[in-house]
Amino acid sequence: MxxxxxxxxxxxxxxxxxxxxxxxxxxxxxxxxxxxxxxxxxxxxxxxxxxxxxxxxxxxxxxxxxxxxxxxxxxxxxxxxxxxxxxxxxxxxxxxxxxxxxxxxxxxxxxxxxxxxxxxxxxxxxxxxxxxxxxxxxxxxxxxxxxxxxxxxxxxxxxxxxxxxxxxxxxxxxVNGANVNQLLKSPVPVDVIRAKLGLVAGERMVLFFGSLQHRPNAQAARIILQEIAPRLLRSNPEAKIVIAGLGRVSFLSKQRDDIPENVNFVGFVDDVTAVIKSADLVIVPLTAGSGTRYKIIESIACGRRVISTSIGAEGLQQHILGEALIICDDWDAFAQQIAENLTKEREVPPTPAFMQTYDWDVIWQNLPLPD
Structure with missing residues (x-):
């Protein structure tokens, strides 16, 4: 024993x-x-x-x-x-x-x-x-x-x-990580999930997720409403931005402007993995915060491309994440990257280097336990 x-x-x-x-x-x-x-x-x-x-x-x-x-x-x-x-x-x-x-x-x-x-x-x-x-x-x-x-x-x-x-x-x-093997193997009924999120056939799904009770996420959501959504509506009217996370009601009650027609606030979701895997692309337009973003690691572990600001991607190892992570700090260029990447194959399988670096089982093996 x-x-x-x-x-x-x-x-x-x-x-x-x-x-x-x-x-x-x-x-x-x-x-x-x-x-x-x-x-x-x-x-x-x-x-x-x-x-x-x-x-x-x-x-x-x-x-x-x-x-x-x-x-x-x-x-x-x-x-x-x-x-x-x-x-x-x-x-x-x-x-x-x-x-x-x-x-x-x-x-x-x-x-x-x-x-x-x-x-x-x-x-x-x-x-x-x-x-x-x-x-x-x-x-x-x-x-x-x-x-x-x-x-x-x-x-x-x-x-x-x-x-x-x-x-x-x-x-x-x-580093922050993900349960990579489990995320890769999780089957998802994409059409069913998209329908529950308010998308119709033919629409492309751009996802931002995170608690809106967390100020950096709330700031990012406002940037989506004010900067990214209007640009994307002009270039890709078939694309829908889905914002998922706790705090929807409180956040929306503080918004003075109308919500763009290409944005869906869906609130808390029970299975964020299913939502990520149902998306064509994940965006992380953060302008504040520190540490590293779980949402980026988790999305890449699910096989999705991520477009992020440099603040959002701070601390991550770009050479390991490769083409799965695109960094952009100008909102015109950010929206353009969304438009361009929506034309690409949405699946980007994690590399062996990613799995060796960002899997929780590997990460915690190096946890120091002082005597």
Missing amino acids: NIPSKKILVLSPFESWPLSQGSIVRTHFMATHLLKSNSIWFVFRKSAVTHTLPTQQDITNSRNRFAQLFNPFLFARLWRLVRREHISLIIVSQIWSGWHGVLLKLCTGRPLLFDDHNVEYLRLRRMGSIVWPLVALLEFIVCRAADAIVCVSDVDKGHLVKNLHVTDDKVTVL
């Missing part, structure tokens, strides 16, 4: 399910990997829907967003848990759980691993948020307290080393 090698406490400020945003996806696959040879306690934000991994022991935090930063009742419970169960490692998955992790380390002496999904202060600064200096301070404190740090790209590592004064050897780059 295999005995778990470590007892690990994983702290996440997000829900555990559904896999509706990148940070939830990354934490889910990290926990799945850890469970192969460890026993874990998983702390996450309470939600209406949960999904328990085998042998995983769940602890839910309040739904209150400020409780994710610090909840004294949760902290007391976790402090007792660490001592009672002899937890050997604490993992902070995303910066907003940082205070819980830092204080648990100080109070129990257990080693701390910090998985920094984004350089969060940089993302907020790019968005024009006034709180970015406070977030930079929090990120600095968590990085200093951590025994090891994981980030998602060499670009992010450079920001941590240069701007937060983290030592180079403390940081390991583990």
Whole structure:
């Protein structure tokens, strides 16, 4: 019988399910990997829907967003848990759980691993948020307290080393990925999915997906409405842009202008893989954010071309993604690239190099677990 090698406490400020945003996806696959040879306690934000991994022991935090930063009742419970169960490692998955992790380390002496999904202060600064200096301070404190740090790209590592004064050897780059083999094998009734999304026979489907409650995604959706959709309507009237993701009602309630006739807002979708595979093309017109974009990796793993801004594709390895990723920052050229690529074969099979670099099973094999 295999005995778990470590007892690990994983702290996440997000829900555990559904896999509706990148940070939830990354934490889910990290926990799945850890469970192969460890026993874990998983702390996450309470939600209406949960999904328990085998042998995983769940602890839910309040739904209150400020409780994710610090909840004294949760902290007391976790402090007792660490001592009672002899937890050997604490993992902070995303910066907003940082205070819980830092204080648990100080109070129990257990080693701390910090998985920094984004350089969060940089993302907020790019968005024009006034709180970015406070977030930079929090990120600095968590990085200093951590025994090891994981980030998602060499670009992010450079920001941590240069701007937060983290030592180079403390940081390991583990890129964002996808469950490549499963995505490739998933059968999809394309005509049925397209009909459910409001498309009619003969229309081409351009997809943007992501939670509209996330400000960079909301900004990208506005760019689609104001810049991309009108241009595409003139050049390709048979093309329909589908925008999928949480927050549709709230987003649309704030729009003062009419929605272009070639745009469909479909809200949250249960099976984003099916929607990606039903698309002819995926677009990522992001102008803010940091880290790397799951939507790009997931789309390429599904065999679809992606047209993105340089911000959207930041940190990704273009030489590995090849013709599957097209980068463009001018909106006239962006719309032109959409028009040109809609004439090409929509299937772009992932290369062996992509599968070796961006598959979750490969990525998490290199996760450092400090003693």
